[in-house]
Amino acid sequence: MVEIKEIEKSFGRLNVLKGVSVSIPSGKVVAVLGPNGSGKTTLIKCILGLVIPDSGNIIIGNDNVKNSWSYRKNIGYLPQIARFPENLTVNELFRMIQDLRKGYANIAEAERCKEELVSVFNIQSFLNKHLRSLSGGTRQKVNVILSLMFDPDLFIFDEPTVGLDPISCVRFKENILKQKEKGKTIVLTTHILSEVDEMADEIIFLLEGKIYYKGSPDELKLQQQEATLERAIARLLEKNDNKINNQLPGKNN
Amino acid sequence: MFKILKYSFYDVLRSRWTVLYFLFFLVSTFALLYFSGNMSKGIVSLMNVSLTIIPLISTIFGVMHYYNSREFVELLLSQPIKRSDIFIGQYLGLSFSLSLSFVAGTIIPFIAYGIFVSSEVWNFSLLIFTGAILSFIFVGLAFLISILNENKIKGFGIAILMWLCMAVVYDGLILMVFISFNDYPLEKAAVLMVNLNPIDLSRIMILLKLDISALMGYTAAVFNQYFGTTNGMIMSLLSLLGWIVFPVLLFNFFAKRKDF
Structure with missing residues (x-):
């Protein structure tokens, strides 16, 4: 579905992505994980063409993201x-x-889908309010509906559940699993590892602009010999820290 | 692109500021016509007002609109729309609505005073036309400055400074050059220097059309030779168009490469 090849991007002197290559298969839920500032959002924005990479290519279906817009x-x-x-x-x-x-989507279908989502997320009473007067959570719900209503093949969620109340959170996750059953591809970033455990088929772990781990959550747990994903990732990061510390001069004696 | 143009056109027209801009021209044109009592004088006075106000307001509106519509742009960028369509659509939407406010605000009083049956109708048309072109030029320059400056305050400052240079400082510089190089033949240099500033260019185009260039002395004779002819008129129109096209092309160039 999405083929990312050797993407590099720096903002001024800050090297955010250092040659990321990954392929995202169709019909899978892929979670992009990593600490703050590891380049998750930048990678996602590269896929959307919001951020233009310094080098490398991204292929979605048959379209190269460079110089193309209709793939969106x-x-x-x-x-x-x-x-x-x-x-x-x-x-x-x-x-x-x-x-x-x-001209790009079935508008009648989108309208019906919107009506349904409006009642799922319970925002009927806000429909005629100005966006500036909405609370953060309600804005996020509007945001969620906008991303879901056109029934696209690829979903990209950047920290989707931040600001959502628990009920909406659950309904959002139910919706995602429904989309997955329909064979849609889903890419999401999050810091909430229980979500990843619930939904993701595959993890891409970014660290300092490089892919540090790629594989299924279960494989990671097995590999690190930990029962929960949280601990497995903590273990993964610790190893990385030790490696860095050991390379420091004076540490070896 | 037309959808974006439509949305930003209505968005701008709905704002209070465009109404205020329209009312300003409506009131001041009526006042100028009332006090001068003469259509020809009214046109000259209106020219002096609009050659200062249009660039200033277009610059301010351009910068404000660019920074205020960042959210809108970010939303649009994730939709299946071409990047340059988003930016050019916004540019055209704002420029059209500002030109419309100016044209409507000045044309209504002149119609009330019977412009269509007077001999001044062509001179007036030229004024309206250059006014609209100046809106397009300065919105373009403002957009270009804004996209190059992430910081609002800095962008605003540079844009105002640009207006000040073109509207005030440039004339002073020309005067200084003329005085210090009094002994040399400066006619060609003068024509060139006028072409480098759209405000001066518009002013001279209108003044020469108004046949009061005799008041401007010897240099005006040279200007008349250059701008007065059909060729000169075409050249100066091309020069004004260049002032629209190049900043907008540059703006588009940077817009295509910008990260959001």
Whole structure:
């Protein structure tokens, strides 16, 4: 589905991605993990064409992300921070995005899907409110609906459950699993490892701009001989720290 | 691109500031026509007002609109829309709505005073036309400055400084050059220097059309030779168009390479 080849990106002197190559198979839930500042969001934004990599290629289906834009019709993106034109109401926003996607998606179907999601996330009473007056959690729900309503083949969620209340969180996860059953590809970043354990088929662990581990959660647990994913990842990071410490001069004697 | 143009056009038209801009031109044009009592004088006075105000307001609006629509742009960038369509659509949306406010604000009073039956109708059309072109030029320059500066305050400062240079400082510089190099033939240099500033270029185009260039002395004779002819007129129009096209192309160039 998504083929990432030797992506490099630096912002000024900060080298964020140092040659990341990975392929994301169709119909799988892939979790991108890593500490803060490891390049998760940058990698995701490269896939969307929001950030333009210094070198390397990303192929989605048959499209090279470079110089192409129509491939985004197959992507539903949930950004980390919901940024909307503040002077629109929620309904106006939905209508505008539907209008912009006209010709790329089935609008009647999207409208029906939106109606359903509005009641799932219980935001009927906010539909005619201006976006600037919404709380963080409600904005995140609007964000979630926007990313789900066009029924794309590829979902990209950047820390999707941040700011959602527990009920919405559960409903969101149910929805993701439903999408997975339909054969959709899902890429998500998160810091909540229980979510990864519940949903992910595969983990991509980024560290300092490189892929440090790639494989299924169960394999990782087995490999590190830990019962929970949290501990397995902690063990993985500890080994990395030891390796660095051992390379420091004066540590060996 | 037309969808983006439509959305940002309505977005700008709905804001109070465009209404205020429209009302400003409406009131001041009525006032100028009332006090000068004469259509031709009214046009000259209006020219002086609009050659200062249009670049200033277009610059400020351009910078404000660029920074305020960042959220909108980020939302659009993850939709199946071409990057340059988003940015050029926004540029055209803002420029059209500002031009519309200016044109509507000035044309209504002139119609009330009977411009269509007077001999000044072509001179007035030229003023309207250059006013609209100046809106496009300065919105483009403002967008270019904003995309190069992530920091709002810095972008705003540079944009205002650019306006100040073109509207005020540049004329002073020209004057200084003329005085210090008084002994040399400066006619060609003068024509070149005028072309390097869209505000001066518009002013001279209108003044020469108004046939009051005799008031401007010897240099005006040279200007008349250059700008007065059809060729000169075409050249200066091309020069104004260049002032639209190059900043917008540069803006588009940077927009394509920007990370969000």
